[in-house]
Amino acid sequence: MTRALVGPTHPSESASVTVTAQETMDFTELYKHSGSLVSFSPGAHFVLNAVHDRVIIRKTDSFQISRTWVIDPTPSESATLLNKQASKAIRSSTDSRNNSISHAAWSSDSEYVLAASVKGGFVQVFKLRDEGWTARIDCGVEGLVKAVWAPDARTILCFSDWGLRVTMWSLVTGTASYIQFPIFLDKGFDFHADGRYFVLAERHKSKDMLGLYDASESYKLVRRFPSQTSSLASLALSPTGNHIAVWEGPLEYKLHIMTLAGNLLASFSPDPEPVLGIREVAWHPSGMFLAVAGWDDKVHIIDSLSWSPVTTFELSSRISSEVAIWREPSKWLEATEGRGFLSYEKLRGPQTITLNKIDHTKANPKSGAIQLEWNQTGSLLLVRYETTPTAAHLYLFPSPNEAFVPRLRSVLLHSKTILQAHWNPVRKGSLALCCGNRSIYTWSDEWEGESGEQEEMAECIGVPAKEFDTRNMSWSRDGKGLILLDKETFCCAFEVEEVTTLN
Template structure:
């Protein structure tokens, strides 16, 4: 387990089997913007705030390798699903490239230019590792799929469109079977693309009024218990409004915060089975929409009292979704069991991570060094 401390520009590594083991990696004085494990758990990758280089630290022989020309201001750094390759965004002489590295030797395998989209904002691997997609930063709406085999790239969205339809891509997610490619846009909709025909098959709007009885609306109760689980309230009346407001911390002395100025789909994630997709929109940061892919219908809506800061599906395939809102409670949702909240030992859970086997959760608090194992 590794924990990065951005202001102090170092990473600490801990061993769950050997609590006395300690390792500290120092990046430099400016600070860290990213730290992640390699798939073989023998290397830790770090990127500084200045985006000057990617540092690859070996825990086996205590060596370090560097990769230069990272695209500034972009988190474009993704391992392939099988862990064999690392893809990252480069910027050389005002041109943008995708560089593919071998994750064992860290030697370059492939480099291709992103010539049909402008200002690349991110990349995402296809689940079978045969290719990856890149997309432009808003307001441009370029979205392109590149294949490692060398075949012609697939243009899903063109930045040269005279009348923009999506107002820019915010986030992208592949279905686990690679059958669908979904992207969230600044038009506050989730767009679902069939990867066989590359035609859109559905649009999921983040509506503020729920009118259908086929959708279950769960609302966080006003009062929560500190020692036991709390069931969500089910709103049965229709139509019901999902208010685009966030209840701030009590210390602010206000009951409701103003409606966010930013708008667009900010979070998008498929469950491991591909049957469900969860999304979050800037217009309602305290609301999570859950869609059923087989029916292409809205199935559930979770309404929290505070803005949702993280949402993660269980890796076991049982469609359990956990969310947190910088409070001491962690919420769980499943299509069979409904929604409930459980208290944790942290006062402000801001991020969650599942164990690969789905047996427990790692909770991160807003305070420096606040980590807790939750089972």
Template sequence: MNFSEPFKLSGLLGRFSPDGKCLASCVQYRLVVRDVNTLQILQLYTCLDQIQYIEWSSDSLFILCAMYKRGVVQVWSLEQPDWHCKIDEGSAGLVASCWSPDGRHILNTTEFHSLGQGRADSRSSARDVLFLTSRDFSSSRVLELDGSSKVLPCSEPACVVQERGASGGVAGQLRITVWSLCTKSVSYIKYPKACQQGVAFTKDGRYMAVAERRDCKDFISIFVCSDWQLLRHFDTETQDLFGIEWAPNGCVLAVWDTCLEYKILLYSLDGRLLSTYRAYEWSLGIKSIAWSPSSQFLAIGSYDEKVRILNHVTWKKITEFEHPATIANTKTIVYKEVEKSPSVETERLSFPPPRALASSLFSTQSKYDVSQVPVSLQYIKPAADRANPKMGIGMLAFSPDNCFLATKNDNIPNAVWIWDIQKLKLFVVLEQLCAIQSFQWDPRQPRLAVCTGNSKVYFWSPAGCVSVQVPGEGDFQIVSLSWHASGDSMVLLSKENFCVCYLEREEVK
């Protein structure tokens, strides 16, 4: 296992490209694209303001950079560095931005205010769109906006098109604008709901579901992504819809209600209600969900510190996993992280030692011991008088082979629970010294990577556990991580830096 040197980073913005060839990272207002294998800089782009979000297009040819505070989205091309696109939402207020599955449309969610009809005052909610095109784009191209368009003659390869007095404004209302990079056309989706997970695409990229809110009721609209035509529109039996997520096979849409009410509804692609599941009433409900890669199981994590598994045949509960503070089952393996002193042959150690070696000498190293059950885990009682209490199942993820489910109970922040899905029982518990920040499965095999906000990365597989110290100067506190699609490397992110961990081929196999 090898580690790269650390590189500067801001906003935890480090992303592998979908084709696995590039790694994009942000430093304030600069976007840096590196070769994955050599980490040599391939492209360096300068944005108008500090970047708050980045996303690769599905074909890895474009990168979207969103600057929410400024209301601007900039798109950069890897093939044509002299081409880029800028979308300025102006005073509309940019809330979110993402790619469509085809990588040629951008969906901007904006919060706009009431607009006067036909007003051309620059102080109104105007939308300015600036396309800086390469020479193969004709300056006579137009951007169609609500059926009207303007062509501005320009000697330079740039066109500016402004939209004034758009219709249908209501103060504080959201709207999704679909921008086409190919035709420069614009489509609108009204009434999207302001919720954490209100837009979802099927895995094959054919359909998009949008949660909507109008007249104090929740709705779902399903669109065909090829032409953005409405396929289905139906209301949902929710009090205050919180999120939506497609099954990996794209046949079932899960819709769940606010945390104040435990309810999850399952709809078919044509809008039929397949099933409704409610585990209990009069208490905080659903906190997280996860589909298995095969779409056979739906795991539902809730505030009562349990995970319930639904099957895809009857959509009934087949089991529930509890997360008690005491592990008593003798068949459950508990790996406990313990500190250990670094072992160095002092007679071979030069003084003063090299800076990198000195850092590893005085940093706390750790290893795993197998604890004898029963084991009592550190349990934290949440503050009852605060919003979003640290309680319940906040993280859960299936392994790529559908064999394991990893979960985290926020009441027991230092533990990762790994469940055997074939036997429907608890298999392993990882008890860490620090609170779990993030975990993610290797996309190629059942191997889990975990970080806890220190300079170590932890790996679990059915063969066992290992704690790996990230070498280097200073304190590299890993708060997030992401696997490469091949499973042979991963990017480790801290608040100010990132590095790449390369696994040996033997380790990958």
């Protein structure tokens, strides 16, 4: 964002001074990580990263190490008993596979950190304000597949192997609650906006069910009701917490909207129904709309009043001149030696983009939307189509006082496949992308032009490191920093404002 202030340096002087404030990006050094386990704390004051069996906490202002913990390598008793070879059980304390951390995460209040070992079958918890405090959860004979924090920051959810159950461990009481037969190990659950209710996709007597549990009452069952699906793919709770969207597996394009009481409000299926089912579903931040996409390169926008489509976006190789088209400059990394900023090329007039040919004879064809993500206010929808893996489509949604005519606003074209793209969690018009090379890419509509009006800008930003390819990225909660991940190393990027004065 650039702005210029022009005026006399002194009332008696005729000379002018131009003060220009420009946002730049400051990068940290490279640090090691394992398993891509790197995250900002919710308050953005610390950065957590795991390296094999070690958890490291750094301060974001200086990146000095604040805490270091090593997990207890002893596997749970159940994991030891289930080990078929006694010699392996004896050596398990030094086996790097059992020592490695598979999951690491902050509690929502930044007070605690969990570090889980799937191979060892345990979760260890550390306290940021007390380096000597620790707690350990042994997951038993059912094993461990995933461990996550509940919104209350004092309960840990452990998903067992084979879909046997979900265990809720309380750090306050030291007790556990159990829910049997979850359908999925890595999805199919969500919390109400206030964190009180927990919704879980379950399978009972070969039928898909939804369970609603009261998290404030030790996850007591409130009600259980059919999901109206024959083969549940996943669920998504609306931001308001009033509605649940559930949809079928990949062989049937059908979505159902239900209340928390289990009442079916509506069902949606396009006409004619596509050959394959739904890939992505995303609620609007206000809960007013629901974006639904499958393998047919169409995105349906459903409103919450009629629960029917109000508009449909369809991928096209032809882009009109009314759309802002930004293209990554050719060989810009070599020209800039990977340092500094460089604007995208803005293409004029209608353009044609390449669409990959789709082989419908193969399972899971490379087509359809692989990402739907709304910005912070819901005025923009990011869509990435697998048919055009190097392009990012940004669709504009009008404000409530404008005529409702959503449209394609901008397209960002790159030389390599986009691996990750995420909106800034605070700024409504700020997007960051990465393509697996020594750079990151940004788009923003908050730039101030010469006329004083805001306009959009797309930039390529080199990462000043000799060997670093940005394969993954995530924003800090305050939207001021980015974590950039390569296979074994990571760095952080922070926006800084430089002020220059020209006489």
